[in-house]
Amino acid sequence: MxxxxxxxxxxxxxxxxxxxxxxxxxxxxxxxxxxxxxxxxxxxxxxxxxxxxxxxxxxxxxxxxxxxxxxxxxSALDEAETAIAAARTGVLGNIAVASFNMGIPMLVAPMMSRLRLAHPDLNVALQQESAEHALRLLRRSELDIAILCRYPFDAPHSAAGLIDEHLMDEPMVLLAPLDQHDRIRAEGIGALAESPWVTGPVSSGLSTTLGQVAGAAGFVPKVKHRVIGAQNLCMLAATEVASAIAPRMAVPAEFESLIVRDVGFAARTISAVVRHNRQRDPNIKLVLRELHDVVAANWPETQRRPLRVAV
Known part of the structure; x- marks a missing residue:
């Protein structure tokens, strides 16, 4: 048979x-x-x-x-792949990576650029996926690394057979019209109770964050616009027709003046997840180290935990 x-x-x-x-x-x-x-x-x-x-x-x-x-x-196939990679001379092979949308410009694209120059024989293939689908692909051995973002209110994923490598804690920030900043700093976010908001689709992480922050301040936000993607949210907030709570790294440099200083919220966690039996694969260790180096070079203040790559 x-x-x-x-x-x-x-x-x-x-x-x-x-x-x-x-x-x-x-x-x-x-x-x-x-x-x-x-x-x-x-x-x-x-x-x-x-x-x-x-x-x-x-x-x-x-x-x-x-x-x-x-x-x-x-699991045995994972161990075999790891052993083969360890026995090779030089850095070569294929690594399949999945990421959430903002993880691509923030982390994956810079990592791939660095690897292309330093290790041209290592081929990294990228696909954009939701966290749920990425984890399923990872468990099916169709991915090597899944880059995920998780909000404080998200239920933890099943850790069975997986290693969660912390990359960064990304702050959430408030974008608001410039003429409202002094009032917000004086009165808190409740100053925007009657103002329009832009956020993500219903039940998305961005929408849930806004709902929780507003609820803690005692109001229901008047959501006028809903868009997919933190970058689109920032672009609309930049017109100053609505306020938004957005991930800090999604805010383009030209719109940073819209961030209300001294008003902060809980961070979302960004991590790279690999299967337990692949964590010692030299190629995966290299990709994880490059991801950490990208974070350290661009956002050193977001690194709050030590590197845990297996040696």
Missing amino acids: TLDLRRMMLLCDLAELGSVAAVAEQRRVTSSAVSQQLRALEHDTGAVLFRRDGRTLGMTRTGEVLVQHVRKVL
């Missing part, structure tokens, strides 16, 4: 997500394609691997056993 690893990885996705539709969405294929591959896997194993449990699909005992072994296989 020969089992297809790709089909077994689909079974792992099903165990985690609970439905063929959710697996298809994450894999960006059709539900019929996922169902076909899962049926083929059951045929290959000669066993029933999952059953419908209400509105979701649950693993049978056989399915659970196979999922456990697939995860062991993926």
Whole structure:
């Protein structure tokens, strides 16, 4: 009996997500394609691997056993990749990185530029992903590093099998029309209770931050504009038609005058996540060190924790 690893990885996705539709969405294929591959896997194993449990699909005992072994296989492949990388002479190979939107200009692009000059044989491939999808790709061994941002109110991700490497704590700042700054410093953010705001989509980190800050000051913000992306938020705030709470690094230099000084909020944490068995890979260690160097060179005040790259 020969089992297809790709089909077994689909079974792992099903165990985690609970439905063929959710697996298809994450894999960006059709539900019929996922169902076909899962049926083929059951045929290959000669066993029933999952059953419908209400509105979701649950693993049978056989399915659970196979999922456990697939995860062991993926872990062994990680160890093999790390060992091969360590045995090479020179720096070469491929590293797949995913990042949230602002992590690309802040961290990944400068890191890739530095590596291209110093280590041209190391190929870094980048894709922009949400935190949830990036972590899923990382666990499926389709990524090597996931760069994530997390707000203080976000639930922590499952740390099983993963190493979270802190990169920086990025402050959140208030952007407001210049003629309001003195009043805000005197009265607090409540001075903007009747003013229009620009923030992110409902339930986004930016929108939730604004709601919590305003709630603590005793008002409900009058949100007039909702945009996707911190850079777009800053651009609209720069017209001085609305105030905004934005990540500090998203504010272009030409708009820094709009930041209300001496008014600060909790920071969001930016980290690089790798699988436990890959943390000793020389190429991954190199990429992480370059990311730390980019932070140290551009925002040294945001580094609050020591480097934890495995040696």
